[in-house]
Amino acid sequence: MQPYELSLAAAADAIRDRQLSPVELVDSVLTRIEQVEPLLGAYVAFDAEQARRAAREAEAEVAQGRHRGPLHGVPMGLKDLIDVAGWATTASSQVRADHRAQADSTVAARLTAAGAVLLGKTHTHEFAYGLTTPQTRNAWDRGRVAGGSSGGSAVAVAAGTATFALGTDTGGSIRVPAALNGVVGLKPTYGLVPRHGVTSLSWALDHVGPITRTVEDAALVLTALAGHDARDPASLHTSALDYRPGQDTDLTGLRVGVPRTYYFDHVDAEVAAAVRRAIGQLAALGAQLVEIDIPMTRYVQPILWGLLVPEATAYHERTLRAAPELYQADVRILLEAGELMSAVDHVRAQRARTMMREQWARLLETVDVIAAPAVPMTAAASDQETVTWSDGTVESVSDALVRLSAPANIVGVPALSVPVGHDTAGLPIGMQLLGRPLGERALLRVGHAYEQTRPARALAPVA
Numbered sequence: 001m002q003p004y005e006l007s008l009a010a011a012a013d014a015i016r017d018r019q020l021s022p023v024e025l026v027d028s029v030l031t032r033i034e035q036v037e038p039l040l041g042a043y044v045a046f047d048a049e050q051a052r053r054a055a056r057e058a059e060a061e062v063a064q065g066r067h068r069g070p071l072h073g074v075p076m077g078l079k080d081l082i083d084v085a086g087w088a089t090t091a092s093s094q095v096r097a098d099h100r101a102q103a104d105s106t107v108a109a110r111l112t113a114a115g116a117v118l119l120g121k122t123h124t125h126e127f128a129y130g131l132t133t134p135q136t137r138n139a140w141d142r143g144r145v146a147g148g149s150s151g152g153s154a155v156a157v158a159a160g161t162a163t164f165a166l167g168t169d170t171g172g173s174i175r176v177p178a179a180l181n182g183v184v185g186l187k188p189t190y191g192l193v194p195r196h197g198v199t200s201l202s203w204a205l206d207h208v209g210p211i212t213r214t215v216e217d218a219a220l221v222l223t224a225l226a227g228h229d230a231r232d233p234a235s236l237h238t239s240a241l242d243y244r245p246g247q248d249t250d251l252t253g254l255r256v257g258v259p260r261t262y263y264f265d266h267v268d269a270e271v272a273a274a275v276r277r278a279i280g281q282l283a284a285l286g287a288q289l290v291e292i293d294i295p296m297t298r299y300v301q302p303i304l305w306g307l308l309v310p311e312a313t314a315y316h317e318r319t320l321r322a323a324p325e326l327y328q329a330d331v332r333i334l335l336e337a338g339e340l341m342s343a344v345d346h347v348r349a350q351r352a353r354t355m356m357r358e359q360w361a362r363l364l365e366t367v368d369v370i371a372a373p374a375v376p377m378t379a380a381a382s383d384q385e386t387v388t389w390s391d392g393t394v395e396s397v398s399d400a401l402v403r404l405s406a407p408a409n410i411v412g413v414p415a416l417s418v419p420v421g422h423d424t425a426g427l428p429i430g431m432q433l434l435g436r437p438l439g440e441r442a443l444l445r446v447g448h449a450y451e452q453t454r455p456a457r458a459l460a461p462v463a
Contacts (some may be wrong), residue, residue: 022073046120072115105197120151139460147177171403179430190412194229252286257367306349313338374430
């Protein structure tokens with residue numbers, strides 16, 4: 001096994017035990033970037049020399065006994081909405097062609113303090129306003145979408161061109177590409193991870209979180225990221241926690257909610273079967289399966305768009321009027337549509353969101369976690385615009401991809417996407433675990449327990 005193939009946890013252990021140096025790990029990942037990045041397009045930009053310099057510094061610190069923890073010397077990619085001092089934050093847009101960050105975002109500063117090594121900035125759907133990341137190709141099949149908007153981060157992790165990465169999630173933008181590329185994606189509780197220095201899509205819905213090879217890796221990154229920052233008004237006051245799951249896979253007494261409604265409606269048969277098999281495995285580990293009904297499902301899409309669209313347009317108001325031609329057509333149309341929405345519609349969406357939060361809170365009193373598909377299908381072909389379900393219903397690819405992930409953003413609960421197999425075409429399938437607010441430890445425990453029942457996952461076979 002080459003160093004670039006190691007999970008974060010395995011690499012961290014090897015670095016701590018002086019069996020692997022950060023320089024060896026970073027060099028291995030950079031070599032992998034040289035080999036496959038031209039095929040995948042995961043990165044907006046990367047800086048090999050800066051990464052090697054940081055790796056040498058980490059190596060020296062470890063040799064001197066100044067080991068900072070499990071992220072020390074581990075190479076990462078950051079979605080190009082996340083400010084890093086001296087780097088461009090392009091948001092994969094010509095609008096930001098001349099932008100350069102003056103200071104680190106909170107999450108970048110925390111990862112740097114933990115000793116992580118920045119490789120580069122990963123592609124997003126322009127300004128995170130989309131579900132496909134068209135610049136980037138799926139790590140398992142380059143003719144298919146990477147998912148979005150954190151497609152570059154997910155592909156980099158899946159292909160071995162980053163040991164871990166950060167993404168953002170407004171309607172599913174961490175979990176969707178994670179599921180479509182066979183990696184782990186965690187959207188934390190709203191406000192748990194600060195967003196200061198991260199380009200906004202929708203203030204009411206934006207989250208920052210990790211994309212990793214394993215659930216344990218996600219826990220290690222979350223431990224470094226979580227914590228209050230007064231510069232983000234939504235940031236929660238929480239106690240410092242170690243989110244790493246234990247090795248115990250016994251789920252006896254845990255109540256897993258299995259939706260009767262919504263999450264298995266209009267879902268590909270192979271996806272549904274794989275997720276139900278994974279749920280069955282949770283039961284085999286001792287979990288109690290409880291059938292549940294998801295509340296207010298007919299309002300998911302109106303609430304999502306009623307919040308997101310006007311907030312995105314408000315953020316881009318000045319540049320949209322000054323230089324509309326610099327936006328890609330799909331994003332420009334959405335931003336212009338936001339100018340047509342009324343304040344009444346936005347207020348109605350906020351009120352409905354409050355009602356949905358209350359009903360989800362009551363639902364989550366009856367179960368500890370909910371298990372469901374992360375997305376209703378595997379990765380669509382790059383030129384595919386719609387999907388037709390077995391009952392004849394036609395849905396746009398973007399609407400299909402966001403449909404099952406959006407509720408967690410609306411109500412602010414944590415959600416974890418875990419790979420649970422592949423379809424007959426070899427494309428990854430993801431199961432989504434949803435929990436109570438600040439219930440990340442329970443989600444990570446369940447996801448990790450499930451992972452222990454499966455063979456170790458290989459990287460995507462990029463060729």
